[in-house]
Amino acid sequence: MAIALTFSRANCGIEAPLISVETHLSNGLPAFTIVGLPEAAVKESRDRVRSAIINSHFTFPARRITVNLAPAELPKEGSRFDLAIALGILLASDQLQCDHLDQFEFIAELSLSGELRYVSGLIPALIAAEHQRSVWVAKANSEEASIPLSTPTLEASHILEVCAHLNGSHTIAPSHKKAFTLRRSPVGDLDEVAGQPLAKRALEIAAAGGHNLLLIGPPGTGKTMLASRILSITPPLSQRSALSVAAIQSLRGRQLVLDELGQKPFRAPHHTASAVAMVGGGSNPKPGEISLAHKGILFLDELPEFDRRVLEVLREPLESGRIMISRASLQVEYPAEFQLLAAMNPCPCGFFGDLQQPCQCSNQQVKRYRAKISGPLLDRIDLHVSVNRLPATLLSDKKLTAEPSEVIAKRVLHAQRQQANARGKINAQLSPNELIHATWINQETLSWLGKAIDKLDLSARAFHRILRIGRTIADLESYAKKNPQQSIPVGQHHLKEALAFRQLDKNLPN
Ligand SMILES: [Zn+2]
Numbered sequence: 001m002a003i004a005l006t007f008s009r010a011n012c013g014i015e016a017p018l019i020s021v022e023t024h025l026s027n028g029l030p031a032f033t034i035v036g037l038p039e040a041a042v043k044e045s046r047d048r049v050r051s052a053i054i055n056s057h058f059t060f061p062a063r064r065i066t067v068n069l070a071p072a073e074l075p076k077e078g079s080r081f082d083l084a085i086a087l088g089i090l091l092a093s094d095q096l097q098c099d100h101l102d103q104f105e106f107i108a109e110l111s112l113s114g115e116l117r118y119v120s121g122l123i124p125a126l127i128a129a130e131h132q133r134s135v136w137v138a139k140a141n142s143e144e145a146s147i148p149l150s151t152p153t154l155e156a157s158h159i160l161e162v163c164a165h166l167n168g169s170h171t172i173a174p175s176h177k178k179a180f181t182l183r184r185s186p187v188g189d190l191d192e193v194a195g196q197p198l199a200k201r202a203l204e205i206a207a208a209g210g211h212n213l214l215l216i217g218p219p220g221t222g223k224t225m226l227a228s229r230i231l232s233i234t235p236p237l238s239q240r241s242a243l244s245v246a247a248i249q250s251l252r253g254r255q256l257v258l259d260e261l262g263q264k265p266f267r268a269p270h271h272t273a274s275a276v277a278m279v280g281g282g283s284n285p286k287p288g289e290i291s292l293a294h295k296g297i298l299f300l301d302e303l304p305e306f307d308r309r310v311l312e313v314l315r316e317p318l319e320s321g322r323i324m325i326s327r328a329s330l331q332v333e334y335p336a337e338f339q340l341l342a343a344m345n346p347c348p349c350g351f352f353g354d355l356q357q358p359c360q361c362s363n364q365q366v367k368r369y370r371a372k373i374s375g376p377l378l379d380r381i382d383l384h385v386s387v388n389r390l391p392a393t394l395l396s397d398k399k400l401t402a403e404p405s406e407v408i409a410k411r412v413l414h415a416q417r418q419q420a421n422a423r424g425k426i427n428a429q430l431s432p433n434e435l436i437h438a439t440w441i442n443q444e445t446l447s448w449l450g451k452a453i454d455k456l457d458l459s460a461r462a463f464h465r466i467l468r469i470g471r472t473i474a475d476l477e478s479y480a481k482k483n484p485q486q487s488i489p490v491g492q493h494h495l496k497e498a499l500a501f502r503q504l505d506k507n508l509p510n
Contacts, residue, residue: 002026004091007105007133008084009125010076013285013325013332014247016125018105018132020070021081023088028064034085036069041078048079049086051112056160061093075327077284079109080119083136086110086159087166098166104154105129106162108138114159116140120253123246126151134174136162143258144250145175148239180242180262187231187266191404195390199226202385202501204408207234208415209427209472212318212340212380214303216503217387218350218357223343226387227299228266230341232405235413237264241295244335248287248294265296267338271305279313281325285332290317293338303342304372311377314340318380339428340381344373354389370504375461382428382465384503414484415475422487427472432464439471440489449495458505469498 002025009016032050034042053060067085069076084106090096107125109117116138126149129135134152137145145153152174156162164170190200199215206213207230215223237245246261269278269289280288290298300306317323321337346352347366352359361369419426423438430438453462473494478484 002092004088004101006084006088006091006101008081008107009105009128010074011080011121011124011251012074012330013334014124014251015333016121016128017071017074018128019074019076019081019084020068021084021088022068022070023085023092024066024068025061025089025092026064026066030062030064032065032067034067034069036072037076037078037081041076045078045082045085048082048110048112049089052082052086052110052114052159053089055112056114056158056163058090058095059093061089063093065089065092073330075330079117080107080121082110083108083116083159083162087162090163096163096167101166103133104136104166105133106136108136108141110159116156116158116162118255121251123147123243123250123256126153127243127247140255142175143256144246146178146258147243147246147261148177148179149243178258180237180239180246181259182236182239182242182262184234184236185231185263185266187228188225189232189405190229190408191402193222193226193229193402196222196226196387197402198500199385199387200402200408201497202383203227203230204233204412204476205469205472205501206230206339206341206383207408208412208476209382209419209468210339211382211428211469211472213342213383213385214378214381214504215341215343215385215387216346217343218345218354218389221387221389223387224268224299224301227297227301227341227343228268229405230297231264231266233409233412234264235409235416237262237295245295248291248334251287252292253286265293265338266299267293267297268299268301271300271302273306273310275307275310275313278310279317279323279325279336280334285325285327287334288323290314290323290336290338291334294335295337296339298338298340300340300342303344304369308372308374311374315376315380318377342381345369346386353386356389378504379461382468383501384505385501386503411476411479414479415472418475418478418487421485427468427475430468430471435464435467435471439467439474440487441467441491442489445490445492445495448492452495452499456499458499458502462502462505465502466495466498469501470494473497 004023006021008019010019118140122141122144129151136154139155139157165172242262267289278288317336323336324331324333347361348369349360351357470490474488474490478488
């Protein structure tokens with residue numbers, strides 16, 4: 001047989017399309033051509049494959065070798081196809097006999113001596129290969145190969161081991177699969193944070209309804225400490241979510257530790273982060289911070305200090321839960337279902353509204369500072385809350401010790417189940433139409449809310465946000481009811497509490 005077909009998979013965002021590697025040997029001047037790869041990748045791959053074959057004591061055929069990687073239009077990084085190409089050549093030149101090669105996919109780089117090397121982005125390929133074929137990988141990819149998928153994986157450290165299995169002389173058993181260890185990230189407990197009852201309550205509501213949250217307060221009030229502790233009250237990832245988190249992690253190109261993958265991501269990029277670092281991209285696209293925060297938290301400290309363009313690109317993924325990145329020839333998509341937590345000072349000097357230190361800023365300066373966060377972005381943040389500084393004498397007060405995270409986490413879990421049962425989605429994702437329906441609000445309460453918004457001089461955009469928060473507050477409240485499974489209508493007292501979480505809607509005096 002002078003023609004062989006082997007399979008591999010490319011990386012295209014979070015997708016891993018199947019690649020057919022066709023190898024053809026023909027008579028003519030000896031040559032080695034690879035079609036369907038970028039030029040630089042072809043050269044490198046050719047050199048590795050040739051050396052690997054020779055150094056494994058096979059003969060490199062002195063014929064005209066054409067390798068075609070199809071479909072041609074898919075962008076491909078070269079190294080992951082090495083093994084599939086080398087095996088194709090061995091098969092086409094009758095140095096390897098195997099009649100069931102179509103049951104396998106091969107995803108590994110080769111060293112010059114024929115060793116199998118680690119490749120990044122293996123998990124999306126394993127997901128895509130489910131119920132299709134077994135996948136051969138390098139032993140160095142062992143952690144990823146053991147993730148809980150039904151795709152059988154076979155590990156080898158040298159191409160000779162793969163050949164021995166394929167020709168039946170030495171069989172390799174499929175890798176052992178392990179489950180993700182799903183647990184909360186090791187963050188501190190909320191009861192270690194003194195005072196701040198309003199901010200803690202905001203965290204609880206944010207965790208329960210998946211709402212985005214902005215903490216506003218002077219420097220040194222522990223905004224970051226508060227934000228990171230949201231992980232101590234939110235339920236751990238599900239196996240399914242852990243898998244999608246692992247798939248994105250796998251694209252970053254470093255070896256993964258299965259044990260760390262069951263934790264909810266918490267990403268806190270610095271305010272100097274570029275748009276590419278934030279949403280992903282580059283000539284060889286990699287997922288950005290928002291995708292690394294998929295199914296977890298994206299925390300932006302000093303929100304107004306971020307480049308305006310960087311904040312603008314967050315709007316679309318905040319709405320859709322994914323990000324499209326344009327490359328020269330096509331678009332790739334990464335998932336980005338993150339919850340946004342942000343923090344900012346109330347004004348440039350940081351002390352606007354502080355009880356102990358006077359603010360040095362004019363109203364104009366305060367307005368300009370706040371205007372750095374655009375209305376459309378602010379529109380996607382349900383909760384704004386003030387974090388105040390506590391007098392030093394109060395900080396050591398025992399009475400300020402609050403509920404431990406474990407207790408709050410139970411309410412949060414209950415509220416999330418309520419939402420899943422009643423509406424099949426979290427409250428943060430309810431559209432304005434769904435929202436009115438979901439609150440079961442009566443006419444009297446509705447007109448009361450209208451008046452309250454007028455009286456507090458809140459902008460009109462506050463209306464739906466307040467209903468949304470009210471829905472979550474009512475879901476949390478049902479935990480303590482006699483019949484906790486029953487969803488309760490949103491009433492005035494829920495909305496009254498919700499009104500406290502729209503700080504930035506308050507118009508400033510001129
Ligand atoms: Zn100020």
